[in-house]
Amino acid sequence: MQIRSHLRSLERSRTARTDPDRPRRFTMRGREWDLLPDVFAPPYSASTDAAMELLGFMAGTQAPRQGSFLEIGCGTGIIAVSAALAGCERVLATDINPRAVDNAALNALRHGVADRVRALHSDLFDAIGADQRFDTVYWHSNFVLAPADHRYESVHDRAYVDPGYAAHRRYLREAPRWTTPGGSVLLHFSDRGDLDRLHELADASGRRLEVLRRTRMREGTELVEHMLIKVSPVRADADPDGARPGPGAARPVRGSG
Ligand SMILES: C[S@@+](CC[C@H](N)C(=O)[O-])C[C@H]1O[C@@H](n2cnc3c(N)ncnc32)[C@H](O)[C@@H]1O
Known part of the structure; x- marks a missing residue:
């Protein structure tokens, strides 16, 4: 299926990264955001706007408005900063791309929430303090499947x-x-x-997937469905073989309800 082609997505990545007219700032959801080179650029993809809608960072919908929020893969930091602006007291914005970490810190400053948003360079959870816990853990992921032996040509392609x-x-x-x-x-x-494939991986890891919300976005000639998925352990004590012995090892792995 064309929409799932990793080659097509890599082409979209190249366009967003190398466009001579790539902006240094953009406006989304009524706010202005800084955009650094090599960072995932929301103006070239509808998915960040979809993410903001699915999380309810718009009038009249539910959103994580309190507690702590961990964003994996923060990019420009638009979601992490919006979580802080919506009321989350403690936000950790992480990305494997160091430029994205700088970008998130910049946008936290721009919007006056640098005291609540910390930006951290991390491959998934690797650099996060072992004792930290979050009310919401979230990733707007690089959801296109590439062959297992694909080698990234740029950090931008990781998005x-x-x-x-x-x-x-x-x-x-x-x-x-x-x-x-x-x-x-x-x-x-x-x-x-x-x-x-995601469901197969979830089954193998003892995780249950539940689609909470969906929205459709037009991207060029394509209509793309985006979804917010809740990930829960199938059993409260699920601890699949080979899982990283993380900070929760001393307590049961808790689901989301
Ligand atoms: C689709 S982009 C989303 C960016 C931003 N959250 C947004 O909505 O505009 C996915 C992000 O995940 C990051 N990423 C990819 N693999 C990662 C990993 N292993 N650990 C942390 N971040 C990762 C990418 O660098 C990219 O910034």
Whole structure:
């Protein structure tokens, strides 16, 4: 299916990264945001706008408005900063792309929430303090499946494709360990991704997937469905073989309710 083609997504990545007219600032959801080079650029994809809608960062809808919020893959920081502006008291914005970490810090300053938003360079959960827990753990992921042997040509491409879904596999297994009791793990995915494969990975990791919300966005000639998925352990004590012995090892792995 054309919409799921990793080559097509890599082409979209190249266009967004190298466009000579790539803006240094953009406006989304009524606010202005800084955009650094090599960082995932919301003006070139409808998915960030979809993410903002699905999370309810718009009038009249529910959103994480209190507690702590961990964003994996923050890009420009638009979602992490919006979470702080919506009322979250403590936000950790992480990304594997160091320029994205700088970008999130810049946008936290721009919007006056630098005291509540910390930006951290991390491959998924690797650099996060072992004792930290979050009410919401969230990733707007690089949901397009690339062949397992694909080698990234730029850090920017990491925003678009995940070779062999290695990062998704880790997220499904590790994310529930970082929630507070009763906290939620959320994943933003779309039909550019391989939902069947995601379910296989979830089954193998003892995770249940539940689509909370969906929205459709037009991207050029394509209509793309985006979804907010809740990830929960199938059993409260689920601890699949090989899962990282994380900070929650001394307590049961808690689901989101
Ligand atoms: C689709 S972009 C979303 C960016 C931003 N949250 C937004 O909505 O505009 C996915 C982000 O995940 C990051 N990413 C990819 N693999 C990662 C990993 N293993 N650990 C942390 N971040 C990762 C990418 O660098 C990229 O910034």
